[in-house]
Amino acid sequence: MDYQVEIEGGATFDVDPSEDSLLRAALRAGTGFPHECSVGGCGACRYDLLEGEVEDLWPEAPGLSERDRKRGKRLACQTRPRGDCKVKVRCDPSYVPPIRPERIDCVLTRRRMLTDDMAELSFEATRPVAFLPGQYALLRLTGIQGLRAYSMSNVANGSCTLQFIVRRTAGGAGSRLLVDRMALGSSVTIDGPNGHAYLREQTARPLVCIAGGSGLAPMLSVATRAAALGMSMDFFFGGRSAGDMCARPLLTSLPGFGSRLRLHEVVSGPDSSAWSGATGWVHEAVERLVNADAREREYYFAGPPAMIEALQEMLMVRLQVPYEQIHFDRFI
Numbered sequence: 001m002d003y004q005v006e007i008e009g010g011a012t013f014d015v016d017p018s019e020d021s022l023l024r025a026a027l028r029a030g031t032g033f034p035h036e037c038s039v040g041g042c043g044a045c046r047y048d049l050l051e052g053e054v055e056d057l058w059p060e061a062p063g064l065s066e067r068d069r070k071r072g073k074r075l076a077c078q079t080r081p082r083g084d085c086k087v088k089v090r091c092d093p094s095y096v097p098p099i100r101p102e103r104i105d106c107v108l109t110r111r112r113m114l115t116d117d118m119a120e121l122s123f124e125a126t127r128p129v130a131f132l133p134g135q136y137a138l139l140r141l142t143g144i145q146g147l148r149a150y151s152m153s154n155v156a157n158g159s160c161t162l163q164f165i166v167r168r169t170a171g172g173a174g175s176r177l178l179v180d181r182m183a184l185g186s187s188v189t190i191d192g193p194n195g196h197a198y199l200r201e202q203t204a205r206p207l208v209c210i211a212g213g214s215g216l217a218p219m220l221s222v223a224t225r226a227a228a229l230g231m232s233m234d235f236f237f238g239g240r241s242a243g244d245m246c247a248r249p250l251l252t253s254l255p256g257f258g259s260r261l262r263l264h265e266v267v268s269g270p271d272s273s274a275w276s277g278a279t280g281w282v283h284e285a286v287e288r289l290v291n292a293d294a295r296e297r298e299y300y301f302a303g304p305p306a307m308i309e310a311l312q313e314m315l316m317v318r319l320q321v322p323y324e325q326i327h328f329d330r331f332i
């Protein structure tokens with residue numbers, strides 16, 4: 001049975017609590033409910049419950065601090081209504097999904113290892129999928145608590161194919177299943193698209209794409225579309241060792257590679273003896289390139305939180321790049 005959720009002073013939408021969290025239903029209804037990671041990690045979807053009752057799906061979710069909990073805050077991505085509810089949250093048009101997310105049944109059709117710990121996975125959906133380059137989806141994996149966010153590495157182009165690049169994390173339930181164990185032919189429900197770090201096609205500014213580790217997935221999607229449109233782009237790929245450097249073969253076939261599309265590879269780890277290219281932190285390599293005309297470019301980046309924070313500090317604080325020219329996803 002569906003319940004109704006009213007946002008104080010705003011929209012009212014239905015939630016099917018057997019399928020959706022409050023956030024999933026709010027986004028399916030096209031509201032501007034604030035959100036970022038959708039998986040309990042960031043706290044962007046915090047709200048106050050004014051009336052009604054909700055079920056907490058993950059009471060220990062790191063997106064809420066102790067202070068938030070004491071003040072009665074909830075996470076929309078980790079709560080489901082138990083009846084009609086009224087909530088207080090400041091919606092914003094920038095959070096309205098450009099494409100409303102939907103659940104779609106998919107089958108795993110292909111997996112290939114790109115490095116020792118990163119695999120590219122291809123899923124075929126039962127109907128054509130719609131998403132913008134740079135967006136992510138939520139995977140519901142059998143036997144695993146909660147949803148997992150993974151960014152599409154391909155472009156939609158009206159096809160039924162969704163591709164992902166997944167890095168196996170130590171002790172990680174979802175990533176180890178996807179990289180090592182899920183059998184070809186397995187069915188998975190995929191919910192998307194999500195995310196705001198999608199390619200803005202209208203810009204005339206040159207792009208800077210920065211990928212750390214499996215952040216390669218959304219940046220590859222952005223680069224594929226941008227290259228097809230003839231956009232000028234510097235693509236930075238950072239990894240810990242020479243063995244992580246898997247971006248080149250995925251980019252060389254794109255139109256303009258080596259001229260309009262320039263790849264910069266950077267290895268950060270101490271063991272870079274097998275590597276004759278650039279070393280250090282990827283954000284420092286970006287700064288060396290863009291220093292003179294940083295404000296004339298459009299930035300896309302994805303990867304681990306430490307890389308995102310270093311880039312935010314560099315671009316927003318030191319180089320004073322306008323906020324609207326910066327688009328990123330934190331892989332929490």
Ligand SMILES: Cc1cc2nc3c(=O)[nH]c(=O)nc-3n(C[C@H](O)[C@H](O)[C@H](O)COP(=O)(O)OP(=O)(O)OC[C@H]3O[C@@H](n4cnc5c(N)ncnc54)[C@H](O)[C@@H]3O)c2cc1C
Nearest residue numbers: 037039058146149150151166167172173174175214217331
């Ligand atoms: C927007 C976004 C895009 C991402 N894109 C990629 C990508 O393209 N490639 C990639 O390799 N990684 C990506 N990640 C990271 C990925 O979602 C996983 O966090 C990572 O693979 C580790 O998951 P795991 O299941 O292996 O680890 P685990 O430690 O088992 O799980 C960590 C993840 O599960 C959630 N979680 C844990 N316990 C619960 C619970 N009880 N209830 C609900 N949720 C729970 C956490 O919030 C976290 O997202 C992305 C993350 C975000 C936020």
